[in-house]
Amino acid sequence: QLQLVESGGGLVQPGGSLGLSCEASGFTVDIYGIGWFRQAPGKGREGVSYISASGRTTRYADSVKGRFTISRGNAKNTVHLHLDSLTPEDTAVYYCAAGFVGPTDQLWEESLYRFWGQGTQVNVSS
Numbered sequence: 001q002l003q004l005v006e007s008g009g010g011l012v013q014p015g016g017s018l019g020l021s022c023e024a025s026g027f028t029v030d031i032y033g034i035g036w037f038r039q040a041p042g043k044g045r046e047g048v049s050y051i052s053a054s055g056r057t058t059r060y061a062d063s064v065k066g067r068f069t070i071s072r073g074n075a076k077n078t079v080h081l082h083l084d085s086l087t088p089e090d091t092a093v094y095y096c097a098a099g100f101v102g103p104t105d106q107l108w109e110e111s112l113y114r115f116w117g118q119g120t121q122v123n124v125s126s
Contacts, residue, residue, distance in 0.1 A: 002026040002115060012086055020081040020120060021073070022096030028076040028114075033101035035113055036070065036081050038092035038122075047096070048106030049081055057103040064090075065081050065125030086124045093119040 008020040022034065033052050039045040050059040050071040058070050058101040079096060097113035105112060 004029075004096050004098060004115050004117035006094060006117045006120040007093060009122045011041070011123045011125065013126050014087055014124055016086050016124070018083045018086065018122060020083065020094055020096075020122075022079045022081070022117060023116070024077040024098065029079060029098050030072070030096040031100075032078040032114075033103075033105075033107075034070070034072075034079045035099075035101065035107060036068075036098045037095045037097060037108075037110070039095070039119075040089075040092040043092075045110065048094075050103075050107045051071070051079060059103070059107055060085075064091075066072050086122075088124050091122060091124045093121050095119045 003025050005023050013019050035046050036049040037045050047063045048064050051070045055072045067085045071080050096117045098115040099113035101112045
């Protein structure tokens with residue numbers, strides 16, 4: 001079965017950090033562009049970070065730039081997203097997605113991503 005599974009979510013205080021992971025089973029993600037998206041309560045899903053298949057190109061939404069870091073793991077089936085300096089506005093379900101998405105594509109266009117995980121909840125609260 002081909003699937004993506006996110007992990008690492010949880011409750012963190014404002015200003016804290018979390019490390020999310022996206023692990024593929026049944027396939028490797030090293031040939032796909034990977035996007036991280038999030039959906040806050042009562043809001044639509046938004047793209048927050050992207051890494052190209054080669055790992056050489058990363059992109060971030062303005063709202064997370066300088067605070068989030070995306071990287072590929074040593075294993076070919078894992079991608080990580082490090083969240084730093086978290087605020088309550090970062091509270092959301094975080095999803096990873098894989099697709100043949102290149103750096104010049106519409107990175108936050110969800111229809112370009114073939115595989116999606118079920119999401120992991122991140123809560124930022126004191």
